[in-house]
Amino acid sequence: MKLLEQLVLTPGVPGREHRVRKLIQSQVKGLFDEVRTDALGSLICVRKARPKPRSGGGSPSKKKPLRVMLAAHMDQIGFMVRHIDDNGFLRVNAVGGFDTRNLFARLVSVCPDVNDPKKDLPGVMNPGGKPVHIASPEDRKKVPELEDLAIDLGLPAAQVKKKVKLGDMVVLQAPFQKVGQTVVSQCMDNRIACWVVIEAIKKLAKAKHHSCEVHCVFTVQEEVGLRGAGTAAYGIEPDVGVAIDTTLCCDTPGVPSELRVTEQGQGAALTVMDGASIADLSLLEEFESVAKKSKTPHQRSILPRGGTDAGAVQRAAAGARTFTLSCPTRYIHTVTEMVHQTDLNACRDLLAAYLAQA
Template identity: 45%
Template sequence: MELLKRLSEAAGVPGREEEIRRIVREALSGVVDEIQVDLLGNLIAHKKGTGPKVVVAAHMDEIGFFVSHIDEENGFLRLEPVGGFDPRTLIASRVVVHTEKGPLLGLIGIKPIHILTEEEKKKEIRIQDLFVDVGLPGKEVKERVRIGDPVTLYQTFAEVGELVSGKALDDRVGVYVGIEALRRLKNHEADIYFVATVQEEVGLRGARASAFQIAPEIGVALDTTLACDMPGVQPHEQITKLGKGVAIKLKDSASISHPGLVRFLVKLAEEKNIPYQMEILPRGGTDAGAIQLAREGAAVVTLSVPTRYVHTVVEASHKKDIEAAIQLLTAFLERCHEADLRL
């Protein structure tokens, strides 16, 4: 899990994924035939084959912020979000402000409850109400921080019982699954492109550009999905459960999986005794939605790692589900040339 730990703890908001890109390039050195980076920042790793052209996509970016304002008097920072946040999860968090002169640790603050009016207590928390305190005088902050500097949440990676937990498992765990599958891959006919994509959290942008360039016949997105197996959630609302295997997605807001690919993955999982579960996600999407619409269109599917507490700093995935995802993706890449895509 050392690679997953490095990926989780590294910083990479949409459009600023360079630290993740370096880790991925290093991890795939000697594993693939060639690596390139396009103008948008997607890392495209090619493992050559003579069979169908297959894209496997996992996004590098994490939800985060850009500095939008610096208070000249006291140095407090205001934030512009890039990606979707629940403001309730941000109060009393630590962040890292990534400046040209080096990282600054900061604290997300809010007006104390002790001095709120009764009307203020009734209001929902908004990101606009939050600020970052870096503990320095305003003049020094102005010298070190610029408008547009990226800000990421601070959290260390940890193993919690049978789970792993940290920030940005969405979607560093997908990146990890893709890398590990390529490392284990032996014989294959498919012409495989693993794309560590950028800017997924703000509209599947990296996947759209890379899929247009590659023009795949088959696309597999790797991502997290909601595991809502927790108190207060009815069984029919849970989406997936931790420890029950990799999730084979049927649909989400961005794509409907190709039925031939779904059947083929189910068959592979059952043949190889890989634990799996079926997934329908009512809201949210993955890179598959962009790949599906590239050029003349592609047959797509998403393999998901069930994850609790998505879009927080304590995202949690089960080790067995991560392993199941690696095993199923590896088996798929070895045999995807056998899949029947006729409709």
């Protein structure tokens, strides 16, 4: 869990994934034959096939290995500084979709240097307007728009203007915490997938032999429209693309059961379709059969709206068979994203088992 904690506490909004990329690079040493960063910033790590020697001692099969691209996005929803006013308050532009109902009274970090965490500035984000004691009854009912929110760094305006510039990354601040049988934090979407990919490859590496060639892509700018996955897939031209991501888990009060998408603790979610892609049927069935054989808890799911990197990989170049392996996540796109440890481990185990036989 130490690695997951490091991953969720490292800020990286779309276009500012530098620190996350550096952390992942430091964690994958020895697992891959080739590691490179593409023009958009996606980290591409290639593990070549390690075929079994033929029985009877012949040389391994010369058959071209299946090229599998895994896509786990590194970016998180966040903000960029849009304006610094004369009193030193910051206004922000969202990068990724926020529900502003979750943006009251938040601690934030403003990151003026994308490579240097020591220069990060703590701040608070609040809607402008009067406190509840003196607000009118109508004002109290209003949900603020993003334009109403301002960041206070607790510093004189001159100092703010010296330290902060337009375009600086801003992220919400929240701890990583074990809660019952779950782990809770900000940006479990999608650092859990980065964790799942790294841990699945560690498992695969222990098994020594596998027939497929794995291209693990830690993609950029997913939250603003699956941008990094598309260009990476165009270069790789995979036979099979597997996106690993979070999905809705609305088995919570106030949501009818037909809208829950997944159930917490019931295992890895095999996504039949979402707003960006329909899973290749043979891949979906292959994942399901591997899950059954390896006795890994799993559930099918359909996400009516929203999509994953699979949507971009499927349609890059001449196209690929794609599938999304999802981890059920309650309270998605808040700083209290909650993931059951059974589901997290099931995603890791199923991905490793799939790759071992692909």
